Amino acid sequence: SQQGEEDPQALSIQEGENATMNCSYKTSINNLQWYRQNSGRGLVHLILIRSNEREKHSGRLRVTLDTSKKSSSLLITASRAADTASYFCATDAFRSGSEKLVFGKGTKLTVNP
Amino acid sequence: EAGVTQFPSHSVIEKGQTVTLRCDPISGHDNLYWYRRVMGKEIKFLLHFVKESKQDESGMPNNRFLAERTGGTYSTLKVQPAELEDSGVYFCASSQDRAFNEQFFGPGTRLTVL
Numbered sequence: 464s465q466q467g468e469e470d471p472q473a474l475s476i477q478e479g480e481n482a483t484m485n486c487s488y489k490t491s492i493n494n495l496q497w498y499r500q501n502s503g504r505g506l507v508h509l510i511l512i513r514s515n516e517r518e519k520h521s522g523r524l525r526v527t528l529d530t531s532k533k534s535s536s537l538l539i540t541a542s543r544a545a546d547t548a549s550y551f552c553a554t555d556a557f558r559s560g561s562e563k564l565v566f567g568k569g570t571k572l573t574v575n576p
Numbered sequence: 577e578a579g580v581t582q583f584p585s586h587s588v589i590e591k592g593q594t595v596t597l598r599c600d601p602i603s604g605h606d607n608l609y610w611y612r613r614v615m616g617k618e619i620k621f622l623l624h625f626v627k628e629s630k631q632d633e634s635g636m637p638n639n640r641f642l643a644e645r646t647g648g649t650y651s652t653l654k655v656q657p658a659e660l661e662d663s664g665v666y667f668c669a670s671s672q673d674r675a676f677n678e679q680f681f682g683p684g685t686r687l688t689v690l
Contacts, residue, residue, distance in 0.1 A: 494677055494678075496678065496679070496682070504683060505582075505667065505681050505682055505683035505684050506667060506669075506681035506684075508617075508678065508679070508680050511677075511678045533594075551619065553619075556679055561631075561632045562607065562609075562623060562624060562631075562632075562671070562677045562679075563609070563621035563632060563634075564609075564611075564621065564669075564677075564679060565621070566618050566619040566620075567618060568617075
């Protein structure tokens with residue numbers, strides 16, 4: 464699998480339900496970031512979690528990070544139709560001297576009204 | 577505060593032509609990045625500027641791509657001559673702090689090469 468690989472590739476839920484997306488990566492990281500992309504639009508930054516953090520919240524979003532398993536999860540609670548989008552995790556390599564982000568292919572979330 | 581802006585939003589050109597994409601980062605952000613997503617693939621890094629200097633251009637696909645950031649403000653990405661496989665969405669991002677590396681993306685330029 465590639466750095467920053469999301470799972471599942473597609474997820475369809477009903478409005479009001481919770482949505483959980485997972486991300487796995489291969490190398491040690493400084494930070495992990497989650498982004499959202501609505502159809503045909505740009506990437507919206509959702510949240511950044513540092514490698515020394517285990518959990519972070521922002522509104523209806525909850526991100527966890529398990530560096531021992533090299534994985535992260537994004538939980539969206541009480542989903543809304545407007546949450547329909549593709550979600551990407553992105554990592555940067557620890558002490559690589561480069562700040563480039565490596566993205567996965569994303570999880571396509573559909574929230575049905 | 578204005579976000580990252582990109583121009584144009586969409587460009588359609590023929591193979592062999594030249595296209596120049598522009599990115600204006602968030603004011604005060606020294607770090608500027610270019611990424612692209614070709615159809616069905618992941619978003620891939622192209623290069624990174626710190627002010628006007630190229631910090632990392634390891635992702636540039638070939639010498640048909642030229643990026644500049646004169647004066648350390650906006651950046652341009654020129655593709656000359658464009659090929660069919662250059663079609664995709666080109667994103668620009670900027671960040672203030674390299675250590676923290678929270679990158680904010682623009683809306684992208686969708687490039688179609690016919």
